[in-house]
Amino acid sequence: MAAAELTAQQLTEKHNPTLFKALDAIATRAYWSPHPEHPKAYGEGSPFEGSLSAADGKAAFDALLGSRFDLGQPGTDGWTGGSENGEVSPYGIELGVEYPHADLDVLLPAMRAAIPAWRDAGPELRAVVCLEILARISARTHEFAHAVMHTSGQAFMMAFQAGGPHAQDRGMEAVAYAYAEQVRTPGAAEWSKPQGKRDPLNLSKQFTAVPRGIALMIGCNTFPTWNGYPGLFASLATGNPVVVKPHPRAVLPLALTVRVAREVLAEAGFDPNLVCLATENPGEGIAKTLAVRPEIRIIDYTGSTAFGDWLETNARQAQVYTEKAGVNTVVIDSTADYKGMLSNLAFSLSLYSGQMCTTPQNLLIPRDGITTDAGPKSYDEVVTDIAGAVSGLLGDDARANALLGALVNPDVKARLEAASGLGEVALATREVENPEFPGAVVRTPVIVKLDGTKPDAEAAYLSECFGPVSFALAVDSSADAVELLRRTVRDKGAMTVGAYTTSDEVERAVEEACLEECAQLSLNLTGGVYVNQTAAFSDFHGSGGNPAANAALCDGAFVSNRFRVVEVRREAR
Amino acid sequence: MAAAELTAQQLTEKHNPTLFKALDAIATRAYWSPHPEHPKAYGEGSPFEGSLSAADGKAAFDALLGSRFDLGQPGTDGWTGGSENGEVSPYGIELGVEYPHADLDVLLPAMRAAIPAWRDAGPELRAVVCLEILARISARTHEFAHAVMHTSGQAFMMAFQAGGPHAQDRGMEAVAYAYAEQVRTPGAAEWSKPQGKRDPLNLSKQFTAVPRGIALMIGCNTFPTWNGYPGLFASLATGNPVVVKPHPRAVLPLALTVRVAREVLAEAGFDPNLVCLATENPGEGIAKTLAVRPEIRIIDYTGSTAFGDWLETNARQAQVYTEKAGVNTVVIDSTADYKGMLSNLAFSLSLYSGQMCTTPQNLLIPRDGITTDAGPKSYDEVVTDIAGAVSGLLGDDARANALLGALVNPDVKARLEAASGLGEVALATREVENPEFPGAVVRTPVIVKLDGTKPDAEAAYLSECFGPVSFALAVDSSADAVELLRRTVRDKGAMTVGAYTTSDEVERAVEEACLEECAQLSLNLTGGVYVNQTAAFSDFHGSGGNPAANAALCDGAFVSNRFRVVEVRREAR
Structure with a gap:
């Protein structure tokens, strides 16, 4: 593994204050967000390091059109999308981006191989690496806005806000929950049980949060980042590699996400294959194939009830988190x-x-x-x-x-x-x-x-x-x-x-x-808050208790079963 | 509902200190237990209020033999066990106890009707009611020891310790986790989102932990209380009524448990039908019937891999927690x-x-x-x-x-x-x-x-x-x-x-x-701690991450999906 350009100390110093604010917000449920909603908050003069202005974000998006989006992933055996099968914006323009197609028998083993070092990094370092990924995404919010707009059909301002800061908020919320859940059990403990007049029984115990395996995040067409980030970051922060399978009509926002994640992971000294993209040719049905692979131990899905039910019924080797249809x-x-x-x-x-x-x-x-x-x-x-x-x-x-x-x-x-x-x-x-x-x-x-x-x-x-x-x-x-x-x-x-x-x-x-x-x-909402909007860190999205979704964004239940705790105990010396 | 003989204040004053110690123990994983292991710690002169001495416990057990164990449950349509089909101790004696048989179409609706008041009681009061149940069980540890011994075949001292204090510890641990999980989200929050020069958006939010529905706890033959209490108390403390379905060879310890729980619930002003017993006639297979009833939303099971797998495959309307076979x-x-x-x-x-x-x-x-x-x-x-x-x-x-x-x-x-x-x-x-x-x-x-x-x-x-x-x-x-x-x-x-x-x-x-x-x-265990023993509040029992069990006793994942959080938000006035 290459020497880290970003050290744990740098990441911790930079992001711990934000992490602690996020932890405070999910406990109080008061309003909080580190991600500004206004487009003018980004770009030159912005407190957000390296953030793209509106013009630069648009230029970055334009440069992607018709390009090959190479992520350098192992097992890339061809290209999907492009001018023939690629995304067409609901606004009528062709994106024409080509994405890597993966040989799963190469990709998934490479992702598994990345697990031990990421597991050994521990919850704290994983959390701040995730926050660095989110910070880099935040800096490119203008670019993401166009990518979300031209895949979901959202109007620009909504794509900017819901696809940018609000999605980033939901991702950070998941990181905060994941961190809190993992550190509920200390890394080590000394245990001493009195035995009356005899010497006490003494044990030294180590506790390690271990990931389930590879997580699969299946993206949706309408909110590729907003609905995708909670599962992606919850799984990654709890130690699991994540393979991102976007909706074929909304690949670009998640491909951009995967690219940023891979860059940050590599810079921090981790295997970039902890986050990979899996795209498909028309009719390939790769989500079904991936969902029942034994390596896949967690699935996050937003979409139709039919496929959500299929996942819950068939992907029995995995923890399955679904958001499906409902009637409001x-x-x-x-x-x-x-x-x-x-x-x-x-x-x-x-x-x-x-x-x-x-x-x-x-x-x-x-x-x-x-x-x-x-x-x-x-x-x-x-x-x-x-x-x-x-x-x-x-x-x-x-x-x-x-x-x-x-x-x-x-x-x-x-x-x-x-x-x-x-x-x-x-x-x-x-x-x-x-x-x-x-x-x-x-x-x-x-x-x-x-x-x-x-x-x-x-x-x-x-x-x-x-x-x-x-x-x-x-x-x-x-x-x-x-x-x-x-x-x-x-x-x-x-x-x-x-x-x-x-x-x-x-x-x-x-x-x-x-x-x-x-x-x-x-x-009785009559003002500027609407029934269809929820705010991360304060509102729950869905309840997880009725047929529309088996999980809520975001709570303890959303993160607690993405990892397990392994204990090693020894007699204390 | 009758006026409570035990007020919330009494229960809180009595049990909050213990609850806080339990919360501290699960966070530090240091040694702690409020339940003494030594038989002489119980009875006259003991600090444990009303606790039975060895002789009184034995007499209480003897008085049960050949008796009808009436719990006053709704829908009792007959009796199981008794001299013909009852439990026979692995030590050779016949217990001959008769237990109520339930008409599920009467029993389950009665249990559901108990939900709203128990839900509205909130996490704090539910926790201390559960601790009162455990305290009453603790006081009868000598009686339970005989019941566990003569159903599991454990030797007396092991039945006393594993069936008594250690089981009570595991139950309390589950209560502590359930409490902690529910109070992670506050009951209410004020949310104020700045809007630049305009007035902020203000919302008042209420958050309520709501139960899943009726929980089914399926007991095992060898450790009816130790393996049963975590699921029972985790479900009850998170607001769910619990129907206890004991192993036909180990009914008595759980029947005693249900009796104590019903007494305490009634004294505290709640519906005793929050905890009910369901026993069966030979060949009736009531666990399968119950497991797929739509009212059953949570199942805890310890036993064979075959039936555990059956539950996971078929009881899809429920959250299923299983401990099955493994090879150590x-x-x-x-x-x-x-x-x-x-x-x-x-x-x-x-x-x-x-x-x-x-x-x-x-x-x-x-x-x-x-x-x-x-x-x-x-x-x-x-x-x-x-x-x-x-x-x-x-x-x-x-x-x-x-x-x-x-x-x-x-x-x-x-x-x-x-x-x-x-x-x-x-x-x-x-x-x-x-x-x-x-x-x-x-x-x-x-x-x-x-x-x-x-x-x-x-x-x-x-x-x-x-x-x-x-x-x-x-x-x-x-x-x-x-x-x-x-x-x-x-x-x-x-x-x-x-x-x-x-x-x-x-x-x-x-x-x-x-x-x-x-x-x-x-x-490298060479002293007085053995690989087959775990201590509540410190050691995890199982990992939940390999085929032997899909849950660990006890962690956040064991409790977090037994309830959901419902939010009600209004514009702040």
Whole structure:
């Protein structure tokens, strides 16, 4: 192994203060982030060492287009992507990047060989190496923003924030949890058991956190970094090499991530093969192949319920962490801020064209209407007013483009187009021109009225309709809304639940339903926080306790079984 | 719910100091236990409030014989056990106790109904209620000792210690881990995110640890309390009701446990149905039925690999924690204390007739012999000397009875009898009379010589031969011994590994094998600590990282996924 350019001491001095702040934040759940959200915080004059300006980040991204992304990985036996099979931006441009294709029988043994030195580095050094990786990623946030934008279809500002600082926050959160979990047991202990009048029994004990094996992180199309970093960093910080298998439409952000990780690992004196990329040719289905390899002992996955269930059923040699589909509900019982509710909901339904696992889908509204600070509102009025709020928010095309981004793939477009056949359309979708990227498919959300008490409507509203589609469900009462909420979470899962009510009784009923069915609840949001957004270090993303996900981001359970503790005990001398 | 006889304040004042000491112990791993090992520490004059003396404990046990053990559980639709189908002590006496049989369609809903109040009690109160249960069990240690002895076949002193204080320690350890895990996230937080010149975004957040559902604890025959308490208390302390399904031959210790738990829960104002007993008629197979009920969300199991694997494969709605079979190895390379090694190994092989999941099975000895402080010893000499040490240790029948206990069931006896046909017998088994219990089947261990390099011997030594059977395996070198150790742990699992060596190189190789294959290692034990014993709060039992067990007792991973955290957030006023 080469002499380290980055010493443990340098890394520790640089990153320990941040690590301790992160540990403090996850314990207090107060607001904290070391990663600025504003694009102007990066580049020249920024406190962030070596950070790329907007122009430099864009130039770095442009330089990647049509290039071969060589990572110097062992077992590279060809190239995927490129001009024929490569990523095409939802904004219409071809990325044309070529990525290494791996012979797994070479790659995986090389990754395993990297384990002992990384294990022996210990939790502290692993943590600060991970933080250095995140710092280098943070410095390239402008470059990542373009890569995320042109794979996910997120609008630039969202790609910048969710794909940059917010993803980095979630990665750091995982590092903090991993570190805390590993140091709960000390590295060594002296044990002395009294034996009455005889000499005590004395043992010296050593405790070592040992990794499970190779971790597989399967990336998703919509949030390649945000959904990918927690698993990637949780596994790496607990000593496991990580093979990153991106979604074929969203390779670039994770390829960039792997490159940075490999650079830092090598500079710190570790084997860069601790983090490798595995990409595939069309139809190769490499995720399935990798998932059941005996070397793979941990899997993190975000995506469809079908493949998530397949992983849980078949990858039995691995610890499997999945985030799958769910059906998110908002109960609308009453409000003391009707206008605030409407604008808050309109934003939630519009952001990234509803292509978030956290976007509300079913709006449950009593058919006899609701009470508000603006007087009683009938079911029809509420639906009309929500539709109006969405229309108003997206009336200006520039604003609409900035909020909606582009539809990520043709399936979303097809679902959107089919939605208007499901019931009475309260808000029709509208095509929005994107002058900068004429190839972008940009659509405003559709809202469909359904009767939430009619069994024949269930097929529509009790399955996830991923994309800019929501259902305004008429229910007989708020009590029935809570029952439907409960049934939806139990049977279909939910990443988020929202509720608007001024009634203590209804509030308590919704809370109880969420506690019993294990769903994260946002109550009466009328300002600048939205039900579909969570903040690392404070909010949990998912609960891990309903069918939408078997893990939450991020908690002790997310990290504690990624390593085991091996004890060596000797008689004390 | 009845007014609590035990208030939260009383329980907290009484048990918080102990809880904090337990939390300190699991963090330092230094020696600690609040439960005395000596039988005379209990009874009159003892600092343990209301504790039963030896005579009172025996009388309490005797009063149970032939009785109906009514727990007042809902859905009791008959009685199991009794004079016809009841437990028969390995010491020959019939217990004849009748236990309630449950209609699960009544029992499980009653248990679920108990959840909300127990959840709302919070981690602190749940912890001290659990500690009160343990304190009441501790006070009845003498009674439990007889119940454990006459179901497991352990000798009295071992039944007293392992079934009493050591089991209570493991239960308390689980409570401490569960408490620590739940309070990592605060109950509430204020979150304020700066927005530049605009007002900050302010949210009030509540975090609630919510249980998974009903937990199922499936008890084992040999250590009903020691192996049962960690799962039972980990689940209960994290808010889950627990249905206890004892091994049909070892019901009484867990029935007593359930009775105490129900008493304490009721006195503390909670629903006693948070802990229930489920017993079965012969051939009913209630564990399988329960394991796949949708209400069951957590399963703890100790027993055969076959049923453990079945649970992991089929009980997919539950978190499944299993301890299964393994093959424990001792590498004998060299020693600086030959006599100490011999006596230490002899004790390990003899204790409870080798009926511990931690008892060494395969002794790996280079065929060219080993170096010792008493000069070089050939393979034959080492085997002969170990055999001699066992013979010497068990030469006196009274001592033999006190160490060996009784064979727990006819299968163990059959395996023991078959073992002498597997190879050259280095130490033959001997029948020991038990004058107090003439019906007891007491046998000394057999040691069989095998060639560890002959593939046809593998069928014998590469499967668990549970009971007083060990194999002295000749290997070509210590390096080969380490390779065989590695292969054994990887393929068959191991709860323990031992090694004797004075060579730094061999020590390092054994350590590396244990770190890579994830097994707990005891090095050069020659005194009063044995490879098959672990101490709660300091030693891990199993690693959770090899096929012998998917969890360790006890660590963060053992508790962190028994509950989830539900967040409710509101705009701050």
